[in-house]
Amino acid sequence: MSAPLDLNALAASSIHEVKNLLGQLTLSLEEIAQAQCPGTEQEVASARFACSRIVDRLTEMLILYKLDGGFLKPSIAAHSPGDFLEDVMLAAKNLTAGRIAIHLEPPTNAPEFWFFDRDLTESALMNAVHNALLHANSQIKLSAELDGEFLLFRVADDGAGYPTEVLKATLDEPRVSQQGSGLGLFFASSVAQAHHNKERHGKVSLDNSKSQGAVFSLYLP
Amino acid sequence: MEINFAEKRVLIIDDHPGMRSSMRAILGGFGVVLIEMSGTANDGIRRLQAKTFDIIICDYFLGDSSDGQQLLEQLRRNNLISLSTVFIMVTAERVYEKVVSAVELAPDDYLIKPFSGEVLRSRLERIMSKKLAFATIYSLIEDGKLAEATQVCKELTKHQNKYTIDILRLLAELYVTQGKFDEAQDVYQQVVALRAVPWARMGLATMFHYKNRHHEAEELLEEVIDEAPEYMAAYDLLSKVCESQEKNDRAQQVLERAVAASPLIAHRQKEMGQLAMRNGDMEAAEKAFESVVTRGKTSFFRSADDYANLSRVQMERGKHKEALSTLRDVRTSFNGSPEAEFTAAVMESLIHTKSGDTEASAKALENALTIQKTNQIPADENLSLDLAKACFAHGKDEEAKDLLQKLVRNNHDSVALIEKAKQIFVDAGKGDEGKSLIEGNVKEIIQLNNQGVMKAKEGDLDGSVQLLTEAAEKMPDNLQIILNAAQALLVHIDQRGWNEDYMASAQRYLDTARIKSAVHPKLLSVSKLATEVTKKYGVAA
Numbered sequence: 001m002s003a004p005l006d007l008n009a010l011a012a013s014s015i016h017e018v019k020n021l022l023g024q025l026t027l028s029l030e031e032i033a034q035a036q037c038p039g040t041e042q043e044v045a046s047a048r049f050a051c052s053r054i055v056d057r058l059t060e061m062l063i064l065y066k067l068d069g070g071f072l073k074p075s076i077a078a079h080s081p082g083d084f085l086e087d088v089m090l091a092a093k094n095l096t097a098g099r100i101a102i103h104l105e106p107p108t109n110a111p112e113f114w115f116f117d118r119d120l121t122e123s124a125l126m127n128a129v130h131n132a133l134l135h136a137n138s139q140i141k142l143s144a145e146l147d148g149e150f151l152l153f154r155v156a157d158d159g160a161g162y163p164t165e166v167l168k169a170t171l172d173e174p175r176v177s178q179q180g181s182g183l184g185l186f187f188a189s190s191v192a193q194a195h196h197n198k199e200r201h202g203k204v205s206l207d208n209s210k211s212q213g214a215v216f217s218l219y220l221p
Numbered sequence: 222m223e224i225n226f227a228e229k230r231v232l233i234i235d236d237h238p239g240m241r242s243s244m245r246a247i248l249g250g251f252g253v254v255l256i257e258m259s260g261t262a263n264d265g266i267r268r269l270q271a272k273t274f275d276i277i278i279c280d281y282f283l284g285d286s287s288d289g290q291q292l293l294e295q296l297r298r299n300n301l302i303s304l305s306t307v308f309i310m311v312t313a314e315r316v317y318e319k320v321v322s323a324v325e326l327a328p329d330d331y332l333i334k335p336f337s338g339e340v341l342r343s344r345l346e347r348i349m350s351k352k353l354a355f356a357t358i359y360s361l362i363e364d365g366k367l368a369e370a371t372q373v374c375k376e377l378t379k380h381q382n383k384y385t386i387d388i389l390r391l392l393a394e395l396y397v398t399q400g401k402f403d404e405a406q407d408v409y410q411q412v413v414a415l416r417a418v419p420w421a422r423m424g425l426a427t428m429f430h431y432k433n434r435h436h437e438a439e440e441l442l443e444e445v446i447d448e449a450p451e452y453m454a455a456y457d458l459l460s461k462v463c464e465s466q467e468k469n470d471r472a473q474q475v476l477e478r479a480v481a482a483s484p485l486i487a488h489r490q491k492e493m494g495q496l497a498m499r500n501g502d503m504e505a506a507e508k509a510f511e512s513v514v515t516r517g518k519t520s521f522f523r524s525a526d527d528y529a530n531l532s533r534v535q536m537e538r539g540k541h542k543e544a545l546s547t548l549r550d551v552r553t554s555f556n557g558s559p560e561a562e563f564t565a566a567v568m569e570s571l572i573h574t575k576s577g578d579t580e581a582s583a584k585a586l587e588n589a590l591t592i593q594k595t596n597q598i599p600a601d602e603n604l605s606l607d608l609a610k611a612c613f614a615h616g617k618d619e620e621a622k623d624l625l626q627k628l629v630r631n632n633h634d635s636v637a638l639i640e641k642a643k644q645i646f647v648d649a650g651k652g653d654e655g656k657s658l659i660e661g662n663v664k665e666i667i668q669l670n671n672q673g674v675m676k677a678k679e680g681d682l683d684g685s686v687q688l689l690t691e692a693a694e695k696m697p698d699n700l701q702i703i704l705n706a707a708q709a710l711l712v713h714i715d716q717r718g719w720n721e722d723y724m725a726s727a728q729r730y731l732d733t734a735r736i737k738s739a740v741h742p743k744l745l746s747v748s749k750l751a752t753e754v755t756k757k758y759g760v761a762a
Contacts, residue, residue, distance in 0.1 A: 020313055022335070023313060023334045023335040024239065024243075024335075026335035027240075027243040027247075027334075027335055028243075030243070030246070030247060030250075030335075030337060030338060031243065031246050034246060034249075034250045034338075051335075055335065073448070073449075075318045075321075076416060076418055077418060078385075078386035078387075078416075078418075080383035082383070083347055083383065086343060087340060087343065087344075090337070090339045090340050090343055091337070091340060093339070094337045094339055094340075112381050112382050112383045112385065113381075113383050113385060113386055115415070115416040115418070117318075119318055119333060197416065
């Protein structure tokens with residue numbers, strides 16, 4: 001008999017393949033969107049949202065698989081937090097078709113540049129955006145600021161806020177939930193922790209705002 | 222920034238037809254109309270040679286023969302795209318993120334598929350704003366006004382903005398190009414202090430290497446490789462550092478690791494072949510050169526030299542039939558260009574001698590000498606040595622001596638070359654004659670050099686200039702001579718007053734020296750002198 005199947009590697013390569021197929025599907029959706037058939041905007045947007053969530057979830061799986069194997073290291077380079085957040089906003093807008101307004105808060109004391117892994121951080125933030133899109137009433141706010149020795153990215157919505165059990169839960173291990181947000185938060189937290197500068201590590205914190213809605217905060221050292 | 226996309230020329234390079242048309246649709250969505258598409262790297266290169274494009278969007282995976290990063294490096298090294306051309310890499314994998322953080326020549330940006338038209342448009346606009354901010358520096362660099370470009374960069378680093386790190390990187394690279402290694406080191410250190418990003422540490426290690434601080438370079442490179450094992454250039458440099466310390470086996474091992482990780486990179490395989498040959502590992506050398514030639518066949522950038530290397534090592538291993546077949550290939554591959562013909566003829570002459578076919582060997586030698594006489598063949602050291610060998614084999618002693626003498630006079634301080642030349646005399650049974658001829662020439666040049674320098678010291682600046690510039694005209698490839706000539710001219714200007722012609726000659730010698738070796742220790746001090754003298758007379762460099 002041949003060597004036993006390495007299920008982990010097999011799963012990883014299947015995820016890879018499915019992810020690429022979804023990539024092509026997304027491009028086709030893009031072409032459909034450009035044809036601008038009247039009355040299809042909402043349908044196209046929700047198809048995009050579904051695709052984007054699947055792609056992002058698979059990407060997270062792959063990244064977590066690598067993190068677990070201990071061979072994922074962030075690729076640190078200097079990026080402008082303002083530009084970065086603009087990309088996140090564009091990606092978010094693409095998923096709502098105007099149903100929910102995405103606001104980019106004017107940078108108050110955000111640094112001109114910061115050293116971080118742009119793609120990992122975008123995956124982590126997009127995760128929060130997906131959650132926010134599912135729970136927001138009418139708007140989502142994105143912001144970047146300097147908080148002590150950390151760069152802080154925030155995603156805030158005007159929905160019902162995080163349930164108490166989510167606020168209480170530890171993010172250090174994946175939590176299986178019906179909505180799937182447990183894995184996403186674990187992923188974001190893993191990405192934050194993979195960022196370190198001197199002795200400081202990144203972190204994620206979850207809060208409910210005093211007025212209304214959930215606030216996701218990502219700190220990068 | 223508002224950009225009129227309708228007037229931008231865009232080239233899409235992707236081996237996947239479906240992806241090409243999707244990309245065209247996305248670009249069309251925000252008004253791009255001037256679009257061309259290529260399915261292979263070579264087709265892309267041909268289009269870029271024929272026409273100027275504003276934007277290149279290239280997939281990282283280009284099928285089996287090449288990848289987008291290799292293509293980008295070839296385009297930049299061969300000046301097929303200008304600094305203001307936008308190059309965006311597109312990839313389906315996160316793998317490229319690792320690659321891009323560890324390359325010397327990075328694209329302007331990269332995007333991971335899938336992405337929306339909005340994202341692509343926003344990235345393009347951002348890159349173009351950045352190119353606009355850098356426009357002055359780019360045009361100064363392209364005009365060769367490096368000192369002024371450096372000045373502008375320095376100004377820009379005074380106020381922090383989102384381009385600060387990019388400007389620092391460019392500034393460091395400018396310093397390196399001008400041979401100002403101390404200044405470059407400072408800049409790299411400044412970046413490392415902010416964050417130890419791989420390219421800055423790599424830059425620092427390179428400066429240590431240039432300044433012969435091998436231990437520091439080695440330590441730093443070990444760290445870089447440990448943390449970023451995908452950083453291929455770090456292996457290349459570590460291998461060189463090992464060689465500088467005469468740890469040749471270790472140098473080969475280091476390079477072997479890099480070759481195993483990315484066997485497609487021709488320049489590394491070439492380096493590997495040469496190193497293995499020096500180490501006497503002919504099997505590894507043949508394997509490496511073989512790979513260079515095989516891959517080069519489909520590449521736009523290939524050289525007759527690669528075939529010469531392969532046939533040389535095949536001959537050494539007694540594979541005469543294979544060696545001759547390699548030379549037939551060089552003729553077809555280059556459509557019988559004089560350079561290819563010359564390469565083939567020189568090597569054929571040696572191979573036929575080895576296999577005992579004196580007549581064929583003599584014919585090949587005649588052929589080589591005729592081509593050399595009627596065409597300007599650039600003097601490749603190894604090929605010249607081989608030609609001298611062939612001349613001796615056929616009793617053309619005068620030609621052989623002449624060739625070797627010329628080589629020695631142009632490289633009188635290269636120990637390795639002198640040894641090789643002496644060995645050729647020994648093999649021809651003229652060891653003593655060779656020894657005295659070579660040593661006589663070396664001695665003569667050293668004396669000439671010393672006389673020139675002495676005259677300057679004694680205050681006879683005119684005599685020093687005359688002696689050394691005459692020597693430089695006779696031995697235009699001798700680095701030490703031309704640098705001393707440049708120095709004599711500069712000292713003359715410094716002490717006797719501004720002289721336009723002298724400055725022009727000095728700059729010409731410096732340019733030649735830079736092309737031959739950017740790291741010659743004397744090049745630094747003479748370059749510095751040129752800057753000081755220019756400043757003294759308030760002439761714009």
